[in-house]
Amino acid sequence: EAQVTQNPRYLITVTGKKLTVTCSQNMNHEYMSWYRQDPGLGLRQIYYSMNVEVTDKGDVPEGYKVSRKEKRNFPLILESPSPNQTSLYFCASSLSYTEQYFGPGTRLTVT
């Protein structure tokens, strides 16, 4: 089954404790993105990647890091999480700039 998977689905952590949210796709897509979804703000792009080792900032990259060492994986790293990073995070992948396939989401709470 073609899909985008994210882990963990739910995470509660404390301020400053480094964490990684993994994202993997099995559709051989070149493009992958991370978004955060907040009430009243919609979906905002954090980072995106056009291929292995090629990444670029989205609209809200502060406080986040990404890496793309393999085509299928695109982890999101929060080096020192803060409460304002409490959000619902989505990974997405696509072949081009058309349809993006979204993962099921990761709900992160930073206390």
Next chain:
Amino acid sequence: QQQVKQSPQSLIVQKGGISIINCAYENTAFDYFPWYQQFPGKGPALLIAIRPDVSEKKEGRFTISFNKSAKQFSLHIMDSQPGDSATYFCAASLTGTASKLTFGTGTRLQVTL
């Protein structure tokens, strides 16, 4: 800076009615306008999309109307059903900027019996 403005924030429609969600964009270079549908607990999924060379696109009960001069586009859901209850996001992007979608703030649609 909000490049894609979406309204209304929430919408309640009776079963069988027409649901209309509007979006306006600022960047005239945008040339791809998709609508995504999101059910609770799920990721968004592409519903329908349009390019600015056409003024309307219809897929089943879902229609996108596009007004290039006004920089506006809208989603019409005909014969709305309770199963259409979801959050809808409009978005826009530029050709050649893969994965660079700019989303609206979303509309929560509730279709009542």
